[in-house]
Amino acid sequence: MEGISTLLSYILPGHSRSVTADYQFLQQSWLPTMHFQASLPRLPVPKLEDTCKKYLTTQKTILSPEEFQQTARNVDEFQLKEGPQLHQKLIEIDAENKHTSYISEPWFDMYLSDRRPLPINFNPYMIFYQEKNAAYNSPLVKATNIVISSARFLRALRAGLLEPQIFHMNKKKSDTKLFRVVTRILPSRIATYGAYLFKAFPLDMSQFENLFGTTRIPEIGKDRITKDPNARHVLVMRRGYFYTFDILNEDGSIRSPHEIASCINSILNDPREPNLCPIGILTTTERNQWAQNRRHLVDIGNADVFRKIDTATFLLILDDDLVSEDFPVLVRHFLHSDGCNRWFDKSFSLIITGKGWSGINFEHSWGDGVAVLRFCQDMKIDVSMRPHFHPEEQAHLPSSSPDVEKLDFKIDDVVMESVNRALKEYKHWTLERLTTKHLLHNIFNKKQCKNAGVSPDAIMQLSFQLALYKLEKRAVATYESCSTSAFKHGRTETVRSFTEQTKALCKAIVERGTSNVNNKEYKKMMIECSKTHAMLTKEAAMGQGFDRHLFMLKRIWQKYYDGEPPAIFKDPAFTKLNENILSTSTLNASVVMGGGFGPVVEHGYGIGYMIDDTDLSIRLAVASYKHNRDASEYIASLISAFEDIERILLSE
The missing domain is CATH 3.30.559.10 (Chloramphenicol acetyltransferase-like domain)
Structure with missing residues (x-):
């Protein structure tokens, strides 16, 4: 490990704390990040008879005896008629796409085709513990350290120095130097099987590439995901306004803590009152409506603003006006807020309140909790254990920074009307319809x-x-x-x-x-x-559940076959189970x-x-x-x- 650090310190230019390998990378793993990816096993396709049996077992718990009898007849018919044909088609599709899993693309499509708004319906949130030293919960200090630790995670990921994601059955036996030495020697095409000998299970890391520089773009009928793998800037929102500044230098190295803190301090010192036309509220609307509004915004001259937003590494949200520490208030704030200082389309948004409460709200189509939790865990531990910006350094910051770029949308009456309508609808949705309760027991x-x-x-x-x-x-x-x-x-x-x-x-x-x-x-x-x-x-x-298998069989019917769908999919019990x-x-x-x-x-x-x-x-x-x-x-x-x-x- 020390050898890697020494080598990288020579490769990186300069000798200051900001460009040493120790500062640049959150981890310097002996095992390359994607070392096990090539040898991961493929997601198995369950047997049709097993899926049908498990489906009936589950349905029996929620159906009346009469409903269950009809559902059982539908399943029996499915196994004799359409089921084998659909299952065989799935086997063929799976065999033609050995580079991926049978569920991957359809699952992306399912999310991207859904027209419901993202907040509440899809975007989860998490709230992090506060720092034990209250001085490190200052919004400026907390935001600076979160940005730095996020950049350190990003750099380790891009450099292949992030520790591979592995589930250890017994960490004392497998989370060891011996495990790393043995599995590193093995070629990537067989490394996973070597890990199995230690009862350690490498996990898929393909979603990690979607963490940074990624945005979901609204389109009519089906959204798309855009990625910039070389993004260097962060997007910041405060009071409904947009800002951006580079967190990486041109050579890819992380800027110094002083430079990053200066940019954040400049944004926190912006005296403007809350934006009367907060464009971010449009990301709370129905996806086709948002696609139409976005297209109009581009047409009136906002293409460059969107480009900066879409390609940003991630979104930092400064909600320093919120000073409440009442946890029920925080729950609603991190789940949905009033929508004015949000851009729910970004892969993830790191949120900082006026009392330094921090957390994340993330868009769900690109990936699942495994990648997000890993990022949050590593990043937040780094913030707490190795902060790179300290409270006493705030006094030495300039009040403004020329490195911060303000992104101002051009608006017209159409945009203003859309924003006002979205504000009204979102307020009704979040305050009059939705209720949230938190329990600590x-x-x-x-x-x-x-x-x-x-x-x-x-x-x-x-x-x-x-x-x-x-x-x-x-x-x-x-x-x-x-x-x-x-x-x-x-x-x-x-x-x-x-x-x-x-x-x-x-x-x-x-x-x-x-x-x-x-x-x-x-x-x-x-x-x-x-x-x-x-x-x-x-x-x-x-991979031996039944829900994803049935999801795929229904999708194959819809895509490749005409006529009446199989009775199992028309059955009210099928709808009931999926509600x-x-x-x-x-x-x-x-x-x-x-x-x-x-x-x-x-x-x-x-x-x-x-x-x-x-x-x-x-x-x-x-x-x-x-x-x-x-x-x-x-x-x-x-x-x-x-x-x-x-x-x-x-x-x-």
Whole structure:
């Protein structure tokens, strides 16, 4: 490692702290970043009979006996008639595209073709922990260090010095020098299989190239993604205005902390009042409408402004006017805000408030949580452990910097009218329709779950189901996201966490209540719930779920065949299963205090959750549309469910 650092210090020009290899790269991995990419296994296509069987097993939990009988007949017919033909076509398509996975391009298309607005519907958010030293939470200090650490991550990624993403079954045995030496010797085409011998599993890193310099561009019918792999500038928004400055020099090296801080300080000192025509609000609108408005903006002379926005490495949002530290306020702010100081099309936006609260809001079509969480984890730890700009240095900054470029949109009456309409509609959407609730609950923890022989994630999913069962006495379609990044160009698979075992336990608790006698029986049932959940999670992670397979078979029918679609896809039960009333995702990063997303259907809940090892607490955020579902009522029921489950966990 020292040899790499020494070599790079000779290659890089100059000798100041700003251009040493130690400053330039967040990591200097012995293993090249993409070392395992060529040998990653391909995402398997499940067997048709397995998919149909798993589909029916899941449907049985949410359908009436009469509905299930009809669905079973449709599935039987599908297996005899259209199913084998569609499955064979998928096998052929997969064989013709060995460079990727069968789900990759269609999944991109699914996102890019959806015409719904990005905020709430798609863009998730995460809020980071504050720095322990309050002086480092100053907006200027925090923003400068976040930009520097992000640039250090970017440079390590571009140079191939970022540590490859690897899941270690036992870090003591595989996260070692021996592992790195052995796997580095192996050619890339077989390196992954060498890692398997250590029970270490390299993950797909193809999405990482979309982190920086990427923007989703609105188009009529289907959006597109644009990338600039050589981008050097950052986009900054404050009070609805746009600014840009270079964070990298012409030779690709990171500019000094003083230079970056000077640019940010210059923007923070801009005395302009909030923009009366905040163009960013247009990114909150329906995609075809936004495409039309963007085309008009280009036509009246804003092509160069868009070029700067689209090609920026990332977006830094300075919300220094927000000084509230009330967490419910922060949740709404990082999820959607008022839309005036946002550009939801950027690959990701780093947000800093007036009290130094920081977090991320990211566009979802280009990639999933694996890449974003890795970036957030590495970047935020670097900010906390190795800050490169310090509070006492603020006094030595100029009040303005000639390196900052202001990007001013040319507007006309058409633009002004569109902006005013978007402001009104977004306010109605976020303030009058949407409700968000955050819960921090010190109750059971990971250790208690493991001592009881159950998976913490399975218990969280059971809690979500029990809370809804207490309210409605029924099962609903439930989505838990599971990454398939162990495979080349894998995306996600669905864990259908409401099972027959879960349903039986929820029904028993609601109808019979908890007691010393009942809890012994419930604990055995809980263990069975956990075993089933673990099996479903493993199947999903190994590409053996059923949702993506059926998604592809339906898509193939729509693309290649005419006439009436198969009965399985016309079945109301198929629609019902894909209207996920409970949409859930866990956030597994030590730097994240909380996070979440909006409901995916009008009558659903969006639930982001985590069990924190540090303070033994459960953290979660719930979002719903208040005229359809009540997030407050659900949170109250969830607390009751947690208390029931704790009693069962602690029973002898």
